[in-house]
Amino acid sequence: EVQLVQSGGGLVQPGGSLRLSCSASGFTFTNYAMHWVRQAPGKGLEWVSIISGDGVTTYYADSVKGRITFSRDNSKNTVFLQMTSLRVEDTAVYYCVKDLAGFGAFDIWGQGTMVSVSS
Amino acid sequence: EIVLTQSPGTLSLSPGERATLSCRASQSVTSTYLAWYQQKVGQAPRLVIYGASSRATGIPDRFSGSGSGTDFTLTISRLEPEDFAVYYCQQYGSSPRYSFGQGTKLEIK
Numbered sequence: 130e131v132q133l134v135q136s137g138g139g140l141v142q143p144g145g146s147l148r149l150s151c152s153a154s155g156f157t158f159t160n161y162a163m164h165w166v167r168q169a170p171g172k173g174l175e176w177v178s179i180i181s182g183d184g185v186t187t188y189y190a191d192s193v194k195g196r197i198t199f200s201r202d203n204s205k206n207t208v209f210l211q212m213t214s215l216r217v218e219d220t221a222v223y224y225c226v227k228d229l230a231g232f233g234a235f236d237i238w239g240q241g242t243m244v245s246v247s248s
Numbered sequence: 249e250i251v252l253t254q255s256p257g258t259l260s261l262s263p264g265e266r267a268t269l270s271c272r273a274s275q276s277v278t279s280t281y282l283a284w285y286q287q288k289v290g291q292a293p294r295l296v297i298y299g300a301s302s303r304a305t306g307i308p309d310r311f312s313g314s315g316s317g318t319d320f321t322l323t324i325s326r327l328e329p330e331d332f333a334v335y336y337c338q339q340y341g342s343s344p345r346y347s348f349g350q351g352t353k354l355e356i357k
Contacts, residue, residue: 164346174285174293174336176346188344224292232299233340234283238292 131155138242149210151225158206162228167221215246254349260357267324271337281340288333
């Protein structure tokens with residue numbers, strides 16, 4: 130079964146840091162780019178970042194650029210999202226998502242993890 | 249940046265009826281890169297349609313997608329109780345850039 134299982138998240142003060150993890154199974158991990166998509170409470174979906182299958186290339190949404198680092202460990206089938214200088218507006222459920230190659234779509238989603246930024 | 253606008257914001261229908269959801273883009277979108285997602289309360293989104301008209305794995309054939317250029321449509325031919333949810337369209341563009349519509353809530357009338 131293709132699956133993404135997320136961990137991390139929680140409550141952090143503004144300016145703080147947090148690291149999210151996402152463990153993949155059921156597919157050839159290195160063959161696929163991975164994404165993070167977030168959803169603020171009661172709001173819509175916002176794409177955050179993508180990392181290539183080999184981990185060499187990353188892109189970020191303007192709203193998080195310079196504050197977030199997306200990485201992966203292909204030996205452990207795991208991706209990581211390191212978040213720093215967190216702001217109140219970063220409060221959201223963060224989803225780890227598998228890329229549907231060739232279509233620019235997201236075909237497998239993790240269960241989501243809540244990040245709350247508040248003093 | 250391409251902006252996707254979905255209409256209506258809320259659609260109230262009864263089981264068995266036909267649902268038509270619209271997604272309009274501010275610039276032309278390559279059909280290959282247009283997708284639709286279903287999200288139920290408290291759950292992660294699920295891919296329904298990709299490439300504007302291809303059903304994702306496990307999606308019943310009452311779901312269909314169509315459109316090109318700036319206008320795309322998701323149609324549910326005969327609504328089942330489990331279809332009531334929020335639906336988002338999404339596009340991929342160069343740079344890369346990914347954007348979502350604001351969503352259409354499909355509710356039971």
